Amino acid sequence: MGERTLLLGYDLCDDKTQLAVYSREKLEPELVGQTDENPDALFDTEIILEDTEVLTGFLPRIRRGEDIIVNGKRSNPVNVLAYYFRKTLSMTRQAYPSETIKQLVITVPEQTPEFTLLIYEALEMLGIGKERARIISHKQSFLYYMLYQKKELWVNDVGMFDYDGEHLHYYQMQVDRRKTPILVGVTEKDFSEGMKATEEEQRKGVIFEDIVYGAIHKQILSALYMTGAGFAEEWSDEVFQKLCVGRRLFKGRNLYVSGACYAAKELGETAKLDDYLLLDEDMISSHISLPIYTDAKEQEVVLVKAGTPWYQINQEWELIPDGENELGLTVKNIFSKEEKNLMVDLEPVSGRVERRCRIRLGIRFEDVHTCTVTIKDMGFGELFPTSNRIWEKTLTVD
Numbered sequence: 001m002g003e004r005t006l007l008l009g010y011d012l013c014d015d016k017t018q019l020a021v022y023s024r025e026k027l028e029p030e031l032v033g034q035t036d037e038n039p040d041a042l043f044d045t046e047i048i049l050e051d052t053e054v055l056t057g058f059l060p061r062i063r064r065g066e067d068i069i070v071n072g073k074r075s076n077p078v079n080v081l082a083y084y085f086r087k088t089l090s091m092t093r094q095a096y097p098s099e100t101i102k103q104l105v106i107t108v109p110e111q112t113p114e115f116t117l118l119i120y121e122a123l124e125m126l127g128i129g130k131e132r133a134r135i136i137s138h139k140q141s142f143l144y145y146m147l148y149q150k151k152e153l154w155v156n157d158v159g160m161f162d163y164d165g166e167h168l169h170y171y172q173m174q175v176d177r178r179k180t181p182i183l184v185g186v187t188e189k190d191f192s193e194g195m196k197a198t199e200e201e202q203r204k205g206v207i208f209e210d211i212v213y214g215a216i217h218k219q220i221l222s223a224l225y226m227t228g229a230g231f232a233e234e235w236s237d238e239v240f241q242k243l244c245v246g247r248r249l250f251k252g253r254n255l256y257v258s259g260a261c262y263a264a265k266e267l268g269e270t271a272k273l274d275d276y277l278l279l280d281e282d283m284i285s286s287h288i289s290l291p292i293y294t295d296a297k298e299q300e301v302v303l304v305k306a307g308t309p310w311y312q313i314n315q316e317w318e319l320i321p322d323g324e325n326e327l328g329l330t331v332k333n334i335f336s337k338e339e340k341n342l343m344v345d346l347e348p349v350s351g352r353v354e355r356r357c358r359i360r361l362g363i364r365f366e367d368v369h370t371c372t373v374t375i376k377d378m379g380f381g382e383l384f385p386t387s388n389r390i391w392e393k394t395l396t397v398d
Helices: 058-063 077-095 113-125 138-147 201-216 235-243 255-268
Strands: 003-012 016-023 028-031 046-048 054-056 068-070 073-075 099-108 133-137 157-163 168-176 182-190 221-227 248-252 276-279 286-294 297-304 314-319 326-333 339-345 358-365 370-379 390-396
Touching (some): 003 255, 028 255, 068 077, 077 099, 099 113, 138 182, 157 201, 168 201, 221 255, 297 314, 339 390
Parallel strands (some): 099 133, 221 248
Antiparallel strands (some): 068 073, 286 326, 370 390
16 A cells, blocks of 8 residues: 555535645645646546446435435445545546545535535545545635635735636635634625626626625725636626736636645644634534543643534543542633533442543534533443443533
């Protein structure tokens, strides 16, 4: 097996797929499968079956959890997704035959807990576990992409329009340097209805120009980015020339896959963004920690980090209580700096908390504000067998 060195970004959309590998020589992403005929290295999201039938449009059905009909037979959506990943990831083996994936980041237009779980399950079937894979949204890819650009491009807010020919979304990156760590967030507006008002090329340009000036009115922006197949139409170039006045403007189709690739670099190697915290509406805004004795000293161990999507938190630890009848979790909000203690009863091991039991502590989130703490009695050798008791408590974090 080749050395695990590849830092891979992967943009998975209903119609197109893109891959990019981080180049340690150029210090930037390189598109996989780029040719003169396909300069953006965009590949149709499709599966060619044995009888030359082409399977398309399967991602929306997978997101809904529906079975996929393949050659007249029902196929589990995870199996279909795993097959597609195997097919597309094989392109990296052709381009980098002596290397294998060290860190993979897949970005999707809209991230949901259900779809995220299906992707992780499909990757597991390929031998790529969660320790080597991460799923992020297009909005998060935008943030990673910008934070890896020269700082003069994001000294103020940065705006981005994404237009696929039907849907038009505006994202604005905002950086709060007054906080420690520095907070980076993104707001979103949907202008799709406005762009549907006409199909005329000239009129479409006028409407888009009005939308842009309305969105950025009184905003101080360092740069504007334009991405999506809809901007390939001729009307866009004339509008972009007007929008360039007084600001930097960039147009391209590889922003999301490049952002995912930078995220793979950030997660797979030495972090560059330790001083920054990337947040969106699905990420929790508090650290959760627990004082424990480990490595010959007492220390506060962070169990859950702020900035983590709530649906990706499902972790467990094994602990030996040292006489306390409760676990005291410390919750610290990164915005207000307010701390509070949440106490969890050690009910399943009552009477055996003096180092005569082991417990399994589990933490998962039900939504961005609510977590469930699970305590399970694991026993302590032959003298104190497990009672198999499980205790759950639901806590409001923010």
